[in-house]
Amino acid sequence: MARRVFFSFHYDRDVRRIVQVRNSWVVRAKGEAQPFYDKAEFEEAKKRAGGIEKWIEEQMKYTSVTVVLYGAETYEREWVRHEIKRSYELKKGIIAIDIHGVKDPQNGVDVQGRNPLDYWTVKRDGRDVPFSSIYRSYDWVRDDGYNNVAGWIEAAATAAGR
Secondary structure (H helix, E strand, O other), X not given: OOEEEEEEXXXXXXXXXXXXXXXXXXXXXXXXXXXXXXXXXXXXXXXXXXXXXXXXXHHHOOOOEEEEEEOXXXXXXXXXXHHHHHHHHOOXXXXXXXXXXXXXXXXXXXXXXXXXXXXXXXXXXXXXXXXXXXXXXXXXXXXXXXXXXXXXXHHXXXXXXX
């Protein structure tokens, strides 16, 4: 089953890496892998002052999984944090994928950043447990994201009951 996915990421720094990840299924032979869908209109959202939160809500509306694609500075991004929080509140499947090793055509690979799922915690048995201990995280290069992302997304959706 194809999944509609919301991609959360740091646009300015990582967009060329993101495009490679989001479009990775396009170059596969028909039937070899399911596509994953999203409505990421990041260029348009950047232009709408004050409209980003509404745009995020609209984009998440019909999705089952949020994929946090993170690089060197994603952890610090306010809107990425908001998207993770909203995904949790909306009971969506969540995964994080480290993309620092994906080669940017202009800048090559990047330094590794902190996992944005470490920012949020929930109380469990009286202690704070980071989202990174609850939701799965992967490395696009090391964990062969090209061949495995569809399975990661499906597992996250299933874990969230979607």
